[in-house]
Amino acid sequence: MLGIQVLIVDDSAVMRKIVERTLRQGGMEIASVVEAGNGEEGLAVLRKRSVDLILCDINMPGMDGLEMLRTMQQEKLAQQVPVVMITTESSESHVRSALEYGAQAYIRKPFTPEQIQERVMPLVAVRV
Numbered sequence: 001m002l003g004i005q006v007l008i009v010d011d012s013a014v015m016r017k018i019v020e021r022t023l024r025q026g027g028m029e030i031a032s033v034v035e036a037g038n039g040e041e042g043l044a045v046l047r048k049r050s051v052d053l054i055l056c057d058i059n060m061p062g063m064d065g066l067e068m069l070r071t072m073q074q075e076k077l078a079q080q081v082p083v084v085m086i087t088t089e090s091s092e093s094h095v096r097s098a099l100e101y102g103a104q105a106y107i108r109k110p111f112t113p114e115q116i117q118e119r120v121m122p123l124v125a126v127r128v
Contacts, residue, residue, distance in 0.1 A: 003031030004052035004124055009042035009068065010035075010086065011060040015109075019055055019086065026116030028124065039068030046077040053124055054078060056103075058087040058094055066094070069101035082123035086111070 006023065008016045016035045024030060034051065036042040038060040045051070058065040065085055072078060085098040085106040095106050105119045 003029040005050065006030055006033045007042060007045055007051040007054045007056075008033060008035050009037075009039065009054065009056040009060070009065065011037050011057065013037075015057070015086075022111060022113055022116055023055075023120070026113035026121065028116065028121065039063030039065060039071070042068050043071055043075075043077065046072065047075075051078065051081060053120070054081055054083045055120075056083060056085055058085055058098065066097050066101060069098060069103060073102055082120075084120055084123065 006020070008019050010016045010019065013035070020030070020033050034045050034049070036045055039056075040063045042054070042056060043063075056065040056068060063071075069083065082105070083103045085095070085103045086109060087094060087106055088109045098106055104123050107115050107119055
């Protein structure tokens with residue numbers, strides 16, 4: 001595998017870099033990373049190009065991750081692409097909503113390379 005195209009959606013530039021680094025530490029072969037600061041920016045990326053994996057924060061100003069997922073469903077964007085929600089929320093309702101809107105998994109901040117291997121790698125391996 002030459003590597004995957006990853007979209008990381010988070011309002012914190014530092015957190016986007018941490019997510020990318022943790023993916024790499026977890027053994028993910030990444031060809032390129034596209035970053036977005038909120039759901040609107042994430043949707044703009046998806047309207048222009050395809051990606052192989054989306055990691056998206058739930059809580060962001062402007063358009064949050066749940067609204068981004070809803071809009072992706074409505075516009076039929078990235079329908080076969082695994083979406084992993086990243087959250088500080090311990091609220092079950094947020095997680096349930098994310099899964100209802102099409103997310104395949106979620107990880108809570110802070111997360112480890114081992115969690116990436118357990119929860120994210122299998123989603124990408126299925127597509128290869």
